[in-house]
Amino acid sequence: MENHNVQTGRRFLLVTLLNIIITLFELAGGLLSGSLSLLSDAFHNFSDAFSIVLSYFANRIGKRTPTLKNTYGFRRAEILTALLNSILLIVISAFLLIEAFKRFAHPEEVQGGVMFIVAVISFAANLLSTILLNHDSKHNLNIRATYLHLLSDALASVGVIISAALIIIFHIKWVDPLMSFLVSIYIIYESLPIVHKTFTILMEASPKLSFEEIKKDLLTIPEITGVHHLHAWLIDENEIILSVHVNMKDLPLSQTERIYLKIENILKQRYNVSHVTIQAECNRGRNTELILNEEKSFHNN
Known part of the structure; x- marks a missing residue:
């Protein structure tokens, strides 16, 4: 068990470093190319880095043994973090939906070449991050919330790659905010069940038992x-x-x-x-x- 915790901690550290690098890379690429999808991906990655740090500390706190003051232990720390991370994702996605609508109304010029290169590199890094946390996400709601952050960014990167290809080939400006819109809707859809489940646990609702x-x-x-x-x-x-x-x-x-x-x-x-x-x-x-x-x-x- 102790060795497993050490391995999980190392994965968290590596994923955090990857996300900080991706965030800076995409932020620069988004500003250079003028791509909303890249900037939205950069914001998502920034929230990922923040959520991963929170999840790591919550995971460590949750492993503490019970005390006289906390006789059931500290597992609720991970539930609170999962709730915070999911709400953060929904808020960021809502903000990006508003920005996408603004871009639909007033399309801006986007440099598809820069956008494509940055998106491909970001996708590779995001994919590696999801692979690192995939196993632990199946058994831990806190890690699953973080995993969804990373998965959403990997999907966003795929959307940006497709958008960049369409911009390069067909010069379609509106495909960039469209992809940002679709990814944001998907993230909200995936986050809402975690919010519901964490609220259920914190309100001490009954589990699914007959x-x-x-x-x-x-x-x-x-x-x-x-x-x-x-x-x-x-x-x-x-x-x-x-x-x-x-x-x-x-x-x-x-x-x-x-x-x-x-x-x-x-x-x-x-x-x-x-x-x-x-x-x-x-x-x-x-x-x-x-x-x-x-x-x-x-x-x-």
Whole structure:
């Protein structure tokens, strides 16, 4: 695990350096060629470098062990960073959409040759960056948000290459803002699900679990006679926490522990629950709803 973290850190460092170089290169190329697509790509790369630095530190913070003050650890640091990065992408894309509309109304002269050369080099660097983070992006929402930054830039570079070719061959001015418009729409489309998912986690919404199925599975244990007050939430996109009250027969503590183990195995193997808190009761709460309505419970009392 430690070696994996070191490798991830090295990838983050290399990708950051690549993006800083690409940003400066594209900024100069955009100013020289007059290309909005190149300038938009440069802004995206600048945001990438910023987001990668944030993601790296969030990843390091998230690996810290739990403390007395943070008993669940620091994984939410990565969720907050993923949210920030995604919102940043949407804001930048919205700004570039406005600029693209302005260019449609007032087309400007673009030097296709300079634009093409810069775009090809940028595409190669962006592609290398996405390859470096591809594996980790499949298992970490924070790294995925950064990966999408890089992927969007690689796609933007492809768009700029196509635009430059069309400008060189057919002298079509409006293709430059059109490509900037299309890439910005794509980035917003890809970023919105991450914003939604991070909000869901931060609001402690329930993961996609069938609570009724969980209840049925727990009731298959002979000693359990009721299940209620079930709560489930996410620490990050992978770790599910669950708490539940179960009615059981009046048993010695030694037997109760064995039933706890059965409950934990069911929840882990069938529902991928990482941590479960169980409260055993004989008759208390037997007729209570599976999902407690706090307001209704208050008025009933």
